Amino acid sequence: MNGYAGKILRINLTDRKTSTIDTRDYEQWVGGHGMGSAIFWDLVKDKTISGFHPDNVVTIMTSPLSGTLVPGASARTEVQGIGVQSSPIEWFTRSNFGGRFAPMLKYAGWDGIVIEGKADKPVWIDIRNEEVKVKEAQHLWGLDTWKTQEEIWREVSGRGYDKWVELDSEQRTTQRPAVLTIGPAGENLARIACLIHDAGNASGQGGFGGIWGSKNLKAISVIGMGGIQIADPKGLMEARLWAQVKYGTDLKNLDASWFSKFGRKKPQNRFWDPHESARLQACIGCHLGCKERTNTGFGNESTCHETTFYTAYDKSKHGGRQTSATYIATDLLQKYGINAYEASRGLTYIRALQRMGIFGSGKRLNCDLDFRKLGEIEFANEFLKMIAYRRGIGDDFAEGFFRAAKKWSRLEEDLKTGILPYSYWGLPEHGYDPRAEVEWGYGSILGDRDINEHDFNFLFWWPSGAIWAGKTPQPPAGQVVKIIAEKLIPYENNPLMLDFSTDNIYSEHMAKLVAWHRHYTRFWKESVLYCDHRWPEFINSKVPGYSGITGEGEPRFFDVVTGKKFSFLDGMELGRKIWNLDNAVWTLQGRHRDMVHFSDYIYHLPYGGSGNYAMYHLPGREKGRWDYIRVNGRYLDKTKFEEFKTRFYNLEGWDSRSGWPKRKTLESLGLKFVADELEKNKKLGAG
């Protein structure tokens, strides 16, 4: 089995026994999400249980590419199980994180970990190559995520984490174990608690931190010294060189490489000011390095949304000058193990309530947080501590701010006015609002969570920045959609799939884009585990004609590692199969098309207030001509969205009256056993 370790570790926390699953039993699902969904399907008989139920199974999966030299595909780990964050149903869901964990797990000889049951008291799992021990964790319980990792590093090395780790008389290493852990938020069963690895890698969505807390599982540590069999090592090196030469950044001519995902490029997705002195930091095997290690020790490895949590408050408090409060507040998120989106949107929300005069000391929603100190470290620490330790009204925050609003009898009103910006499934909006970038919103509401898959976001970022600055976005919209459309197999060469004009966003073309996105990500990004930061690459400015690596690159790397002959289309089809399996789980959990709708504000509040200023642009047709059109100022039409759902369900071969899978569709995908189970539960779609 080239690319695989060959076995999956199964741990039952209830009796603390371990066993193995032969990876071959699930090889048809390839890895990551596909394997995780299939294992979950087999092991969780009653899929309607709460995520906190001991019978909930959490899978932690790698892929055949994990730990290899495939660029941007070595280090992601896929986490799945019934989540506890979404509402009204705790959907079977997923999350994903980078760093060193997946490669180290492979080097230790495991393709994944399956967690079952519940320990009677706190434990941690110590994996050293083949040796697996479930150990007492009383001494770790109560520690934050960083201190927990330091303690485990010391314990594994026996002499301090800066010393050799000796696994037996012949094997020793200076590598530190890769540790995945929860902080106090997880211990206290917060539905918005994360799993944290190293300084800033988080499995954030789904509330898996709280789920681990409910299982009394504090951490998993793994250190391995093995290798991974590659089917065609020479072919892998040739593929790397091909990618670098053809698609990589041209360091001698950076202007020509203004868009390349294969080469050194200064990370841009930070909201805070750049550190004065920092170096790039990368996940294992990554050619880029999107994170940083800093000379101050603040803000290490944090990137993207968690860096926005406190920046604006800090600057506003300190006369426009950013202080260390910004970095430290983000570090606290990581240490307590709290979902950054919930913390950010939640803080915005309670501040609105405070300004309305109903939240604060002695108010109807009593809280001692002193908003005069907003922007200071002290405030951030108090706010996050309230969540992590469920102090005072923080007990409500820890349930997620959607559930908090419901408890406070404010949910309906605040979703109508939009002051609670939770668009779908009781989850916070990401920054790609469904009213503007519809493929993100549609994918989220038709799935289980905020998708957090950035495949098409450059279509917003390029023109929105250029037009705001008075420049003409390049390449022109018509050229860009043509290049991308060529790659949207099996719906290729239909540029209308990328028409974000209001006339087109409810069309079958848009349904195809959403379906393509679901299938692509389910397989290539969540099962093969290509990093969302680097893949797909539709456009590459260095290549004549601007056509990026996607379509050719994904299967080429996959095939040289595994020795399989797997086409891009094969991957899309397997992605569709996995997506159908997931939808079957959601159906068993209670999903029906009648509950598939956005929060009220999405249907009547114009996004961004008005469409009178340059804010959000996407490709679209106006009077038959392609351009980058302004989409702020619009909202979704509820009736038309219902029509869109019907188109989408028909496209997927699902029953358009219920959204449930049909036997014919499932059997055509080799999922007869799924159809049988749905029929037994009276949840099989008609037709």
Add this chain to the structure above:
Amino acid sequence: MSIMKLRDPSRELAMRVLTEVDFEHRLNGFILRERAGAVPISMYSFKEVVSLLDDPQPRLDFKQLEEWIRSVMGDTELAIHIAQAIRKGNNDQERTYLIGDLLGERLNQCKRLI
């Protein structure tokens, strides 16, 4: 590109500029980043608006800002200057710089006075 200097504000105006507004009078804007997208920012004070405009990628409806300055802050002179800047700027980036400077100057005037 210069904009006419602002006259010194009255003490009453300076107090208003330095005071937080209530929920109904908040101003909404965004900051943008690659990958993180458009992050909504609710602003409850003049200085928060100044801070937003200092970001590398702020997004704000300047017409709405002009109206906010006029009706909520009660600063007619500044609102007139903002209207001028809206006309003068060739694009929203230029308008951001012009208006950011104006608001920054007003904020400093008020701070000096109080």
